[in-house]
Amino acid sequence: MVEIREAESSELAALIPVYKEAYQEHLIFKKKTDADIIEYMQKAHADAAADGGGFIIALLNDEVVGGLLLRKSLQGDSHSRWKIRHVAVMEKYRDQDIGTELLQAAEQKLVELIKKGDFITAKAEVSVAEGEKEAVDFYEKAGFKLEGTRADHYRLGENVYLLGKTIGIQQ
Numbered sequence: 001m002v003e004i005r006e007a008e009s010s011e012l013a014a015l016i017p018v019y020k021e022a023y024q025e026h027l028i029f030k031k032k033t034d035a036d037i038i039e040y041m042q043k044a045h046a047d048a049a050a051d052g053g054g055f056i057i058a059l060l061n062d063e064v065v066g067g068l069l070l071r072k073s074l075q076g077d078s079h080s081r082w083k084i085r086h087v088a089v090m091e092k093y094r095d096q097d098i099g100t101e102l103l104q105a106a107e108q109k110l111v112e113l114i115k116k117g118d119f120i121t122a123k124a125e126v127s128v129a130e131g132e133k134e135a136v137d138f139y140e141k142a143g144f145k146l147e148g149t150r151a152d153h154y155r156l157g158e159n160v161y162l163l164g165k166t167i168g169i170q171q
């Protein structure tokens with residue numbers, strides 16, 4: 001039985017092997033030491049939590065098998081914009097809807113913040129590097145729409161696909 005919930009700061013280290021396996025070309029997860037990675041994650045988690053976001057984790061029999069980071073990038077009068085980053089599920093547990101449930105939990109979090117009155121609408125955005133192109137299908141199945149591409153974004157010569165989903169309006 002998969003449990004999806006917000007991460008405690010002390011649980012973030014358990015995500016490091018998940019990210020190292022999933023993001024072998026990533027600027028942070030490939031190159032940095034575990035100590036640097038945990039420092040980055042703890043700061044990102046604390047910064048995001050101040051706005052109601054943070055890391056969300058998936059646990060299977062108490063083992064952390066996936067996660068993502070939900071982080072606010074803009075707050076207007078009634079509209080907010082959020083980034084969903086570092087989405088990953090351990091390879092041996094993929095294709096069991098865990099990734100989709102993580103995205104749904106992030107969306108649910110935004111719905112809760114809307115109900116609380118923090119804002120009326122929220123736009124969630126993700127970027128997918130060309131090398132992870134298959135993930136575009138994954139996001140489209142979760143209702144994200146392809147909005148465009150960016151060139152030379154993470155690495156020279158590599159495009160990035162931009163996808164988004166607006167929450168709080170009738171689709």
Ligand SMILES: CC(C)(COP(=O)(O)OP(=O)(O)OC[C@H]1O[C@@H](n2cnc3c(N)ncnc32)[C@H](O)[C@@H]1OP(=O)(O)O)[C@@H](O)C(=O)NCCC(=O)NCCS
Binds near residue numbers: 101138
């Ligand atoms: C993307 C990822 C998080 C999906 O996790 P998951 O638990 O397997 O996702 P789900 O089981 O909910 O959904 C799987 C669906 O997405 C599609 N999909 C997602 N990622 C895919 C990939 N890398 N290759 C092929 N198909 C993929 C599949 O078509 C599958 O669809 P189906 O159910 O019709 O077969 C996981 O594949 C992963 O960690 N990949 C490596 C990191 C990555 O690419 N992250 C996203 C980039 S930002």
